[in-house]
Amino acid sequence: MFSEQDNQQLLERIQTASSIIIVVHRNPDGDALGSSLGLQHFLKESFQKSAMVVVPDAFPDFLNWMPGSDSIFVADNQAGEAEKLLNEAELIFCLDFNDASRVAALEKPLSESKAFKVMIDHHRNPSGFCDLVYSDISASSTSEMVLRWIVDLKKESLLNKDMASCLYTGIMTDTGSFRFESCTSVTHRMVALLLDTGIEHWTIHELLSNQNSLEKLQLWGLAFKDKLVHLPEYRTAYIYLTEKELQSHQYKEGDLEGLVNFALSIKNTLMGVLFSERNGRIRISFRSVGSFPVNELSSKHFSGGGHLNAAGGVSDLSLNETVEKFKALLSEYPQLKP
Ligand SMILES: [Mn+2]
Known part of the structure; x- marks a missing residue:
């Protein structure tokens, strides 16, 4: 939590800033958008301040119902303008990322901006x-x-439905619908405050889940039928998809969201991985259960990182070479053996 002194300084900055920007990581997910839009609504409600949410690149369609999402500034098709916004900002909130390199092309303008x-x-x-x-x-x-x-500032009475549905979406998507170990009694107490605003949580679940296209389901069908490999000797399962397979199923950003969890769902599996070829690069999602640290594996071998049980990575090898490299690594991890 911010210290009392930090909070004082921050409140002063919010009140005096003539321009406030909220930035999130590239490939923004439900938590990136939920936290930034939730904060945007809070700054408006509590301080009558308009903040602009700037995302490095496009966000998935299944999030475009979120209150405020239509006013999000997507930087990758207006790079010059985004640079100017960061340059002129007096206060910048960096939400859901830990390093300036996570904002892609905005890294330099963000690092160089004189904003607080x-x-x-x-x-x-x-x-x-x-x-x-x-x-x-x-x-x-x-x-x-x-x-x-917000609660620490004793401003929870200002929570409204717009704020609550954004924050609920972020918590729900980052906890796999309140399933992960990180979802604690504190999380549930916080969520209770959101429900008290009268949001329809069942509608939010429907908006997030029932958004599939036929092509997406057929792509998942292909993944399960022909592209899922189970390695019981390493308690690992992975899915690998080529760019061609994505394209022939009219791939849209977000279509692979959650697919990796099905690799992990095979009985007695400790690690699930999804390799997908996009724009000539291999993107990798790692998931694990228990204490197997996929963030370490990814940062050591696939220029990535993240959390203990959920991490991302990339590879500039071909898809097959990447998968081979991954398979060759598995024997280095005795804890994967049954
Ligand atoms: Mn997050």
């Missing part, structure tokens, strides 16, 4: 590019942390 920078984030090893840092790697989500901050 505030990080709220739950990823490991926050780097020192912000003036104020609220980091909690045990938190379920950045959305929960934003809500804790």
